[in-house]
Amino acid sequence: MTVIHTERLVLRHARLDDVAAFHAILSNPVAMRWWSSLPHASVEETRTWVEGMMTGSVAGAPDFVIEWQGRVIGKAGFWKLPDVGYILHPDAWGQGLAREAVGAAIDHVFAERMTDIATADVDPENPGSIRLLERLGFTRTGSAERTWNIGGEWKDSLYFALTRDAWQARLRTAS
Structure with missing residues (x-):
């Protein structure tokens, strides 16, 4: 199983002992404000979600648990290529941790040639x-209205994409 180490983070595959930490994130209305579902109402709902992450990992999905200072703070990666997704506990916001984690996950999928493009669907x-x-380095590629119905409320989408070539060119420029 793949484990990625960054300057401050460890990205690894999900385990059942992550359920409590993820429930603290996925039941938090602030963390879930722009997620594709309502906050989790039960630990069992979160357990099913973590088990899905584990099943995906076994199948090769590059979707990672984010550990920071020894605790689980979220997830970053690709539950289904080429769609990148991420969520962090609000206590971890504003410190560049999402950028570090998502960047590492993107670097991994491009380095392993798992895809030539990463895409994202974001609430405007x-x-x-x-x-x-x-x-x-993502660029906006389009938008659509009423793409997600979350608890009876329609949400719109902005679409973004990043190619492997653009990512590699960006890395060369940064060096």
Whole structure:
């Protein structure tokens, strides 16, 4: 199983002992504001979600648990290529941790040639996620209205993409 170490983080595959930590994230209305489902109402719902992450990992999905300072703070990666996704506990926001984790996951899938493009679907009302994607080199490719119905409320989407060539060129420029 793949484990990625960054300057401050460890990205690894999910385990059953991650359920409590993920429940603290996935039951938090602030963390879930722009997620594709309502906050989790039970630990069992979160257990099913973590088990899905584990099943995906066994099948080769590069979707990672994020550990920071010895604790699980979220997830970053690709539950289904080429769609990148990420969520962090609000206590971990504003410290560049999402950028570090998502960047490492993107670097992994491009280095392993798992895909030639990474894509993202973001709520237009989520400025933090839009900034994160733009800082990583994603460009906006389109938009659509009423794409997600979350608890009876329709959400719109902005679509972003990043090619492997653009990512590699960006890395060469940064060196």
